[in-house]
Amino acid sequence: MSQVLDAPPAPAPHGPPARALSARELAERHGLSVANARPSLPGYARQLWRRRHFITAFATAKLTAQYSQAKLGQVWQVMTPLLNAGVYYLIFGVLMNVKRGVPDYIPFLVTGVFVFTFTQSSIIAGTRAVSGNLGLVRALNFPRAALPISFCLQQLQQLLFSMVALAAIILGFGLPLSAKWLLVIPALALQFAFNAGLAMAMARVCAKTPDIGQLMPFVLRTWMYASGVMFSLDQVTKGKQVPHWVHAALEHNPAAVFIDLIRYALIDSFHSSRLPSHVWAWALGWALLAGVGGFIYFWKAEETYGRG
Amino acid sequence: MADTLTETAPGSTRPAPADAATAFAGTPDPATTPVPAQRAPERVPTVIADGVDIVYRVTGAGSGRGSATSALSRILGRRRRPGVREVHAVRNVSFTAYRGEAIGLIGTNGSGKSTLLRAVAGLIPCENGRIYTDGQPSLMGVNAALMDDLTGERNVTLGCLAMGMSREQVRERYDGIVDFSGVNEKGDFISLPMRTYSSGMKARLRFSIGAAKDHDVLLIDEALATGDRAFQKRSEERIRELREKAGTVFLVSHSNKSIRDTCDRVLWLEKGELRMDGPTEEVLAEYERFTGK
Numbered sequence: 044m045s046q047v048l049d050a051p052p053a054p055a056p057h058g059p060p061a062r063a064l065s066a067r068e069l070a071e072r073h074g075l076s077v078a079n080a081r082p083s084l085p086g087y088a089r090q091l092w093r094r095r096h097f098i099t100a101f102a103t104a105k106l107t108a109q110y111s112q113a114k115l116g117q118v119w120q121v122m123t124p125l126l127n128a129g130v131y132y133l134i135f136g137v138l139m140n141v142k143r144g145v146p147d148y149i150p151f152l153v154t155g156v157f158v159f160t161f162t163q164s165s166i167i168a169g170t171r172a173v174s175g176n177l178g179l180v181r182a183l184n185f186p187r188a189a190l191p192i193s194f195c196l197q198q199l200q201q202l203l204f205s206m207v208a209l210a211a212i213i214l215g216f217g218l219p220l221s222a223k224w225l226l227v228i229p230a231l232a233l234q235f236a237f238n239a240g241l242a243m244a245m246a247r248v249c250a251k252t253p254d255i256g257q258l259m260p261f262v263l264r265t266w267m268y269a270s271g272v273m274f275s276l277d278q279v280t281k282g283k284q285v286p287h288w289v290h291a292a293l294e295h296n297p298a299a300v301f302i303d304l305i306r307y308a309l310i311d312s313f314h315s316s317r318l319p320s321h322v323w324a325w326a327l328g329w330a331l332l333a334g335v336g337g338f339i340y341f342w343k344a345e346e347t348y349g350r351g
Numbered sequence: 352m353a354d355t356l357t358e359t360a361p362g363s364t365r366p367a368p369a370d371a372a373t374a375f376a377g378t379p380d381p382a383t384t385p386v387p388a389q390r391a392p393e394r395v396p397t398v399i400a401d402g403v404d405i406v407y408r409v410t411g412a413g414s415g416r417g418s419a420t421s422a423l424s425r426i427l428g429r430r431r432r433p434g435v436r437e438v439h440a441v442r443n444v445s446f447t448a449y450r451g452e453a454i455g456l457i458g459t460n461g462s463g464k465s466t467l468l469r470a471v472a473g474l475i476p477c478e479n480g481r482i483y484t485d486g487q488p489s490l491m492g493v494n495a496a497l498m499d500d501l502t503g504e505r506n507v508t509l510g511c512l513a514m515g516m517s518r519e520q521v522r523e524r525y526d527g528i529v530d531f532s533g534v535n536e537k538g539d540f541i542s543l544p545m546r547t548y549s550s551g552m553k554a555r556l557r558f559s560i561g562a563a564k565d566h567d568v569l570l571i572d573e574a575l576a577t578g579d580r581a582f583q584k585r586s587e588e589r590i591r592e593l594r595e596k597a598g599t600v601f602l603v604s605h606s607n608k609s610i611r612d613t614c615d616r617v618l619w620l621e622k623g624e625l626r627m628d629g630p631t632e633e634v635l636a637e638y639e640r641f642t643g644k
Contacts, residue, residue, distance in 0.1 A: 065401075066399050066400075066401030066402075066445070066447070066481070066483065067401070067481070067483075069396055069399060069447065069483075070396070070399050070483035073395055073396050073485065074485070075396065075397075075398075075399060075483035075484055075485050076483065076484065076485075077481055077482070077483055077484075078470070078471060078472070078473035078481075078482040078483065078484045078488070079470070079473040079474070079475075079476050079477070079482070080473075093515075094512075094515070096512050096517070096518050097509075097512040097513055097515075100508060100509050100512050101496075101509065101512075101513070104498055104501055104505060104509050105498075107500075107501060107505075108498045108500035108501055111500040111501070111544060112500065176495075178494075178495040179495040179496055179513075180474065181469055181474050181475060181495075182469075182474065182490060182492060182493070182494065182495040182496070183474075183489075183490070183493065183495065183496060183513055183514065184472065184473060184474065184487060184489060184515070185513070185515065346476055347476055349469075349474055349475050349476065
């Protein structure tokens with residue numbers, strides 16, 4: 044039947060001259076562009092910047108919608124991390140009493156849990172950013188990277204609530220408030236870039252192969268135990284025959300780097316001697332590598348999202 | 352492109368396919384002839400579809416039993432894309448739309464109308480062929496961006512931002528949108544979560560948000576039949592306004608009346624294939640015969 048469709052141009056002596064042109068020529072002549080073509084990388088970044096208000100509004104909306112049916116409403120934003128911290132305190136602080144030679148163990152533990160959760164939930168949100176929002180992708184035009192970035196922003200907002208709870212805990216344990224706390228800001232900014240990069244990469248992978256999303260919780264849990272969230276890596280490896288490179292790899296893995304930086308900023312007894320060397324350079328490196336790499340990787344498949 | 356793929360019509364009850372064909376043969380290609388026609392030959396195309404194929408890939412539709420073992424054996428057997436079924440939603444469709452045209456898309460359920468519309472909007476990639484557009488066509492409707500748990504207020508802002516408006520534009524148009532929707536007619540509902548709205552109110556607010564933006568090429572997917580009689584009148588008027596501002600309008604609808612009222616040209620899709628393309632009355636007459644009306 045395609046022959047029938049193609050037939051009309053043949054008996055076209057009476058047709059307007061434009062009919063003789065192929066579709067491509069006609070399109071070129073009138074300056075039409077291909078729908079669903081991928082913009083250049085700088086163009087894409089510009090489009091994304093123009094949608095920044097949507098990105099922030101979408102993140103805030105998601106966050107607000109989360110507890111809107113609860114009677115206590117937004118109080119849960121702070122209650123949830125506090126209860127989380129309470130559970131960890133009960134298990135690790137009271138029942139197991141595993142302080143393992145770590146001073147100020149509870150603030151140490153809770154900081155680790157909150158900071159790791161930020162990366163963890165950003166990645167999990169990334170796996171569903173495109174595959175879970177096909178309705179949106181198929182209804183509106185916007186640079187698709189807005190979705191994973193927006194989800195990471197939602198996690199960042201969530202973390203800020205947790206940070207309020209954390210500050211209360213730290214002060215409650217009698218630790219001093221100091222100017223060093225301000226270091227949290229650059230550390231979280233770098234961690235956000237890192238998370239967003241990973242979320243974009245996962246969004247692309249899971250848009251094509253949703254199965255990977257099923258695997259991620261296991262990968263992330265392994266990563267959590269390898270990053271010294273519940274214990275000090277130094278204490279665990281001390282006095283054991285751990286090859287130097289294993290220790291270095293554990294210590295410089297991005298989650299451990301970000302967790303240590305924030306512990307250093309918030310907990311007075313966490314001295315700079317417990318940080319790996321060049322820790323800020325490592326943090327910046329991870330943020331750039333994941334952030335830029337993830338962005339380019341996501342952009343490369345921009346025109347394919349929505350096929351599902 | 353002009354006439355139709357009549358020989359494939361399952362409804363062979365059609366009296367004389369030849370008639371339609373000869374009727375078309377005499378006139379210039381109806382596809383390029385709008386109803387008032389006879390203008391300068393150089394008309395400006397806004398959308399060109401060139402042999403468009405669209406394929407959905409559905410996982411979990413499962414060839415085979417879909418059990419874990421069969422899935423595993425498929426993976427181990429290295430068959431390409433295990434467990435994925437392809438749905439060929441649009442097949443080899445070509446047409447050219449010009450500035451000033453209002454084009455209706457008709458066809459029975461599942462014939463690929465909405466899919467084609469989404470591809471024109473650049474939202475679904477084409478498997479084969481290409482779609483060229485003038486600027487960025489946009490689909491009217493923001494349903495997917497709205498959240499039931501948020502207040503009407505916040506949904507208006509969110510929906511407008513999702514359509515690509517700036518914060519200032521949202522502020523300017525906010526009152527207009529709320530007034531048009533009439534959500535506040537029965538009290539201050541705009542500050543309540545949308546889940547508390549009746550389905551009619553929801554639909555009205557959605558339409559009002561979607562219709563707040565001006566578009567070059569406007570794509571409308573069955574948006575006209577929402578709300579009560581008064582609101583329908585208002586929305587029809589709004590569509591007419593949008594039509595006047597927009598270069599080209601595409602309308603998907605199952606209501607032949609709204610197609611007749613709005614469109615001067617109609618594309619008829621059936622099973623993903625373009626079955627007929629021509630002036631509204633001719634195509635609708637054939638379509639009504641086909642659907643047995």
